[in-house]
Amino acid sequence: MASLIDADDICHDFAFGLWRLWKNRNDVVFKGIYRQPLDILEAWKKSTGEYKASLAPDQEDHSLRMPKSIKVSDRMCTKWKRPRFRTIKINTDAAWCKDTLRMGVGWLGRDFAGLLQAAGGSGTGFSHSAAAAEASAIRFALLSCIDHGFDDIIIESDASTIILMLKKEILVDFSIECILDDIEVLAQKLRSVSFAFVPREGNRAAHSVAKYVFKEGRSFSWDCIGPEFLFNFLVAKDVNLSIRL
Incomplete structure (x- = not known):
């Protein structure tokens, strides 16, 4: 009879398969790329092997091994910048708890006028x-x-490694490959x-949304009016505008 460890291995192999x-299937449908069965099998074995290696008991750190974040130079603007005309800039961020694995994800979109x-x-x-x-x-x-029908967008995130993966500038981490x-x-x-x-200084508005939804534990959707807690980030902080009431 297979042990619990063997059963876990079988489940992991099945899931990766x-x-x-x-x-x-997505590569065939959306990219027209057809791979040989042996190539698919090899990629499957590689994924399962990397996953099992990451769980090895002799590793002290089980966290993702990711390159160092992009350093912000003195000349890099840390304020939010407006996109070009007819483009919507989407800022995203996440709040995550290591103990419970709960997450909150937030986003907001602004136009060329901010x-x-x-x-x-x-x-x-x-x-x-x-x-x-x-x-x-x-x-x-x-x-x-x-x-919302936004079809010309810029996605901004302060997760530098994720952005580098999406831009094909570094290898994709297999643990988030599906996402x-x-x-x-x-x-x-x-x-x-x-x-x-x-x-991060230019992404505080998105961070505030992620923290809010994480705390509330449910989903939200706002129109151009927006929630009250975003006001200071949208007007006074991210864009650095002075306002007179």
Whole structure:
């Protein structure tokens, strides 16, 4: 009779096998890429091997091994910058609890004048890592953009490693490959999508949304009026405008 460890291994192998088949299906449908069965099997074995290696008991740190974040130079502007005309800039962020694995993902979209077009988030999800939560925030934002009819957008996030993966500048981490693939498929449904890193100081509005939905533990969607707690971030902090009441 198989032990519990053997049963876990079988479940992991089965799950990775299903995912590999789904990924190959997406490549065929959306990219026209056809792979040989042996190549798919090799990719499947590689994914399961990397996953099991990451759980090895002799590793002291089980967190994702990710490159160092992009450093903000003295000349890099830390304020939010307006997009070009007819483009919506989408800022995303995530709040994640290591103990409970709960996450909150938030986003907001602003136009060339810096005016809020829409915002939203969800505090009902779970994630195995902070990186997965950040990637999930981008995926959630793209789904919302499709719903709102935004088809020319810039996605900004302060998760530098995720942005580098989406821009194909570093290798994709296998543990969040499924989320990144979803993002790529969703992006193809829009006319124009680009991904950019923004320092945390320029992403505070999105961070406030992520914290809010995480605390409330439910989903929200706001129109151009927006919630009251966003006012200071949208007007006074991110864009650094002075206002007179």
